Amino acid sequence: MIPLYWYIILSAALFSIGLYAVITRRNTIMILMGVELMLNAANINLLAFWRYLYASSGSLDGIVFPLVIFIAAAAETAVGLGLIISAYRRRQTIVANDLDTLKG
């Protein structure tokens, strides 16, 4: 049988990899991909806890919550990529550091 903490270690590691991508990489699309990794890690975490503790009582919280996270991730990716492409059309750059016209 798979102990619960295996799933948690996996999800924590995936989360920190996504966190690293968001903080370190300067390409906006790469930042979005890091956010996707973090959302997936949260999904694994939620599902693991639900399955191990609450699935037997028949509540479906652990399925609907990840489903809503899927939906939110899809919506966020669509709008985010639209923003990135629109910014690229204006400023010809997708480096996050260069999109700084609101600065100071």
Added chain:
Amino acid sequence: MSFIADPVTFIINWLSSVLSGWGIADMWVQFIMFVLGAGILAFGAMIFTIGLIWVERKLGGRVQDRIGPNRVGPWGIFQTIADMLKIFTKELITPTGADSTLFNLAPILAMASVLGLWAVIPLSPTVFGTNIDVGILYLIGVGALGELGIILAGLSSNNKYALVGGFRAVAQLISYEVPFAIALLIPVMFSGSMGLNDIVASQKVAFIFQAPVAALVFFIASIAENGRAPFDLIEADSEIVAGFNIEYSGLKFGMYYVADFLHAFTSAMIFASLFLGGWRGPGAELYPILGFVYLFIKTAAVYLLTVTIRFTVPRLRIDQMMAFNWKYLTPLALATLLVTAIVDKAAPAGQGLIRILLLWAANAALFFVTDRIVTIFRRNREKERKVVSEPRPVPIAVRPLPASESEVNS
């Protein structure tokens, strides 16, 4: 089960008993049976494609008032094998600057996604790959993998034509997934389950008679998902010079070729399972081998219809295709879903004839309303075009006077 009635299950049981007799653990016996079954199914599907290509070329030739291949073997039945030998012996070229991992991965993905579809289709009452209870979603998901193969091919070829071709191909495939998925929901609604086995088992009256508009929408969407005419913009020779697979030669192109034809046949099989009743027919439960024969006959009918459409109808432009999908097919699919759901609840399954009549009336109304709307739009557009294309009035100073027309004409 005797051998005649159900050969596949007989062989499976016999082989399992032989393997268990050799002392192999139960889990491994099952695993070996699964691997063998998958291998034989995939291999059989690919071998079957040889005959499929021949049928298509002969039928296409007849539609186009010519004979089709008839040199290699009687009636040209070995033509496909000759083509296969040619494709095998061609040089495998990887263009410079192409990302070779992606370049080689793309045809594998395209082929794998088509073969993966065979895993959930019930071939007979007892022979099926697996009975997952989300089979419909699995079909959509595996189709998405095929699109991934196409976009990888377009990206990795280091070729502008391939890139643009890949863009357009994926745009088409993603767009037509929407009516595909919506029309797939109608058999799910009727049978109450997303598993293909349950959908086939619950078709006492084939779903095409209960929801003809949905079957039509699904048929059109699946032709578009395959990339066959009239939606074969993906590989239009005159437009994009073979599109995303322009840089592929030899066996890699052969994989795309085989995947194309096999996908058409598999889509026909899915349509037959979902809307025509799959393996159902007189005596299919008692003699499962008959179920396979019925499925094959229905699939062949749908496939021949697809081939005839391919060689009859001209190709759509990309803007026509997109307009057709988003302005006609998707609203029609949504309206069909709504209407069918309402009628389905209003006349539940127990009441037989009344339900079918109500469904027919609803579908006929849907068809009629759609026809009216389309006709009104077309008339408006033609009226606009007529207004625009009237010749502008010429200024009086240069208009020739009627009296001197003969001088102008001489």
Added chain:
Amino acid sequence: MTGMQVIFLISAVVILFSGTMMVSTRKLIQAALWLILTLFGVAVIFALLETSFLAIVQVVVYIGAIAILIVFAIMLTHLAVDDTYQNRKWIVTAVIAMIALAGILLAIFTWPQGATLTAPLPGGQQDIRAIGLALLDPEGYLIPFEISSLLLLAALVGSIYIGLERKGETK
């Protein structure tokens, strides 16, 4: 080592390896492909947790739509000069990520059942019908369902508006 444990270990290795490759590769399109492999691994984990519905929805939504969107965006912006690679102080961010990892692991292992919960309570597969009925049940999850459909509508309208090229706007 039961079969499930072997599958879990293989998919965990695949996920973490492709995640690492994704964040450390220079070429953006290769990063997108490593992302797709990661998402596949996560789908396998979902299937291991006996939620086959979510596993297939993951493949359809994430790989079939979001990953293809990302590849499209990469293709549309591939002419952008990308000499970025990463922040110059990437060691600091790696340390930050490690601290986050350590924090989460600390949280799970100081929980009394953290190290000892080895088997899921018997619950079995969730029925698709139950999920569907719960999503439309006013005492169930109807409100999240309706709100997420509103969210999708807003995203649809917003992304079309943002992406629309009005005349004379592009330089």
